[in-house]
Amino acid sequence: MEIKLEANVLSANDRIAQENRRRLAEHGIFCLNLISSPGAGKTTLLERTCELLRGRLRVGVIEGDITTSLDADRIARHGVPAHQINTMGACHLDARMVQKALEKFALAELDLLIIENVGNLVCPADFDLGEDAKVVVLSVPEGDDKPAKYPAIFQRSAVLLLNKIDLLPQSNFDLARVRKDLEGINPGLRLMEVSALHGTGLDQWIDWLQGRVQAKRKG
Amino acid sequence: MEIKLEANVLSANDRIAQENRRRLAEHGIFCLNLISSPGAGKTTLLERTCELLRGRLRVGVIEGDITTSLDADRIARHGVPAHQINTMGACHLDARMVQKALEKFALAELDLLIIENVGNLVCPADFDLGEDAKVVVLSVPEGDDKPAKYPAIFQRSAVLLLNKIDLLPQSNFDLARVRKDLEGINPGLRLMEVSALHGTGLDQWIDWLQGRVQAKRKG
Numbered sequence: 001m002e003i004k005l006e007a008n009v010l011s012a013n014d015r016i017a018q019e020n021r022r023r024l025a026e027h028g029i030f031c032l033n034l035i036s037s038p039g040a041g042k043t044t045l046l047e048r049t050c051e052l053l054r055g056r057l058r059v060g061v062i063e064g065d066i067t068t069s070l071d072a073d074r075i076a077r078h079g080v081p082a083h084q085i086n087t088m089g090a091c092h093l094d095a096r097m098v099q100k101a102l103e104k105f106a107l108a109e110l111d112l113l114i115i116e117n118v119g120n121l122v123c124p125a126d127f128d129l130g131e132d133a134k135v136v137v138l139s140v141p142e143g144d145d146k147p148a149k150y151p152a153i154f155q156r157s158a159v160l161l162l163n164k165i166d167l168l169p170q171s172n173f174d175l176a177r178v179r180k181d182l183e184g185i186n187p188g189l190r191l192m193e194v195s196a197l198h199g200t201g202l203d204q205w206i207d208w209l210q211g212r213v214q215a216k217r218k219g
Numbered sequence: 220m221e222i223k224l225e226a227n228v229l230s231a232n233d234r235i236a237q238e239n240r241r242r243l244a245e246h247g248i249f250c251l252n253l254i255s256s257p258g259a260g261k262t263t264l265l266e267r268t269c270e271l272l273r274g275r276l277r278v279g280v281i282e283g284d285i286t287t288s289l290d291a292d293r294i295a296r297h298g299v300p301a302h303q304i305n306t307m308g309a310c311h312l313d314a315r316m317v318q319k320a321l322e323k324f325a326l327a328e329l330d331l332l333i334i335e336n337v338g339n340l341v342c343p344a345d346f347d348l349g350e351d352a353k354v355v356v357l358s359v360p361e362g363d364d365k366p367a368k369y370p371a372i373f374q375r376s377a378v379l380l381l382n383k384i385d386l387l388p389q390s391n392f393d394l395a396r397v398r399k400d401l402e403g404i405n406p407g408l409r410l411m412e413v414s415a416l417h418g419t420g421l422d423q424w425i426d427w428l429q430g431r432v433q434a435k436r437k438g
Contacts, residue, residue, distance in 0.1 A: 015275070037256040038340050038369060039361025066341065068368055089312065089371070091341035119368070120341050121257050122285065122310040141360035141383060142258025149287055150257060152308070164360060167386070172416075195389075 003100030016095035027107040036137035041163040043071045045196035050078040057137040062101045064093040092123040106132025125153040133158040140164045141212040144174045147181045155186050165193045235314035239349025244328040249435040255356035256271040256340030260382040262290045264415035269297040281320045283312040311342040344372035352377040359383045365392045366400045374405045384412045
């Protein structure tokens with residue numbers, strides 16, 4: 001019996017992630033961990049999301065960056081509580097960083113917390129932050145081979161936001177290939193084609209967010 | 220005196236990197252470590268480079284990927300010796316992986332070795348592989364804030380290949396901002412505006428490679 005228990009001991013990160021998850025659940029907050037390469041458009045997407053949810057959901061944002069507070073500044077302009085985590089060189093957020101950042105929010109005032117991870121398609125996939133779901137952003141100019149080459153994050157995400165869809169006609173991006181690769185990697189993944197810059201295709205994303213927030217409140 | 224020596228002891232990775240460097244120098248091979256986010260266009264750029272150098276320099280390529288051999292297959296089609304390193308989940312190449320890969324090449328038959336690192340703008344910056352120079356690829360759709368947000372790799376590179384320059388007119392990418400940020404980060408960095416897909420702006424890149432290979436042979 002003891003051996004069995006020992007196998008269930010969580011790593012330090014996972015233990016703190018579970019504490020974060022419990023704390024957010026107490027407040028009925030739905031939490032997302034947003035992951036992509038640098039420049040896929042996470043921050044622009046977040047800005048659009050904040051605009052579209054204004055008056056409908058109370059949103060908070062944690063911005064993860066290696067250095068600078070450029071992203072938190074961009075989000076704060078939308079009247080949303082946004083706090084920056086600077087990882088000081090680290091290539092991903094971990095649960096302890098998020099735990100500290102949570103102290104800065106009035107959690108009773110939030111419905112939805114979005115954590116924008118460091119721009120990195122690899123390392124953040126391995127660190128549970130206490131979120132309800134991971135969302136991966138892939139942009140058309142990055143190429144259609146990315147799910148095959150970086151499967152972990154596509155495997156662990158609930159939604160793939162395929163961003164910069166307006167650049168499809170000028171690219172050699174093969175959407176059918178992506179769909180086929182994803183069927184092997186994660187058949188349950190919801191793919192949404194969007195352009196954060198032009199504001200297209202975001203209805204389904206906003207609907208999904210509202211649905212998940214409602215489900216979390218009831219839960 | 221002993222204390223001074225101890226301070227100079229290199230880490231395990233750096234020690235192997237130095238061995239790689241010595242080995243390549245013995246054969247007069249100039250070696251590059253090519254780093255970027257996923258999808259910035261490293262492999263397409265390498266394919267173009269192999270085409271343009273055919274009959275002029277003897278090129279070898281090491282392809283670093285977390286999984287799959289998609290990239291090495293693409294390069295091998297150009298008649299260039301290409302060997303794949305699969306990192307099995309690791310987010311960067313290290314010197315030992317490169318040391319093993321070097322065994323697969325006939326080093327006496329090479330002038331230039333290009334190592335394509337794992338797609339990641341963060342972690343590979345910290346690992347010396349034994350290269351003569353790092354080259355960073357940034358693509359226009361990734362955005363003009365990347366040098367400010369991920370300074371380490373821009374600080375440590377000799378050349379910045381600004382790729383997908385053909386997408387500049389449809390983007391909000393501010394080239395003047397990038398130049399200004401880079402002056403603070405690394406004033407010696409050579410910025411070259413290119414489109415690997417369309418083959419534009421590559422003359423200066425090929426000239427630079429040939430110059431560096433010649434200098435290495437004489438050295």
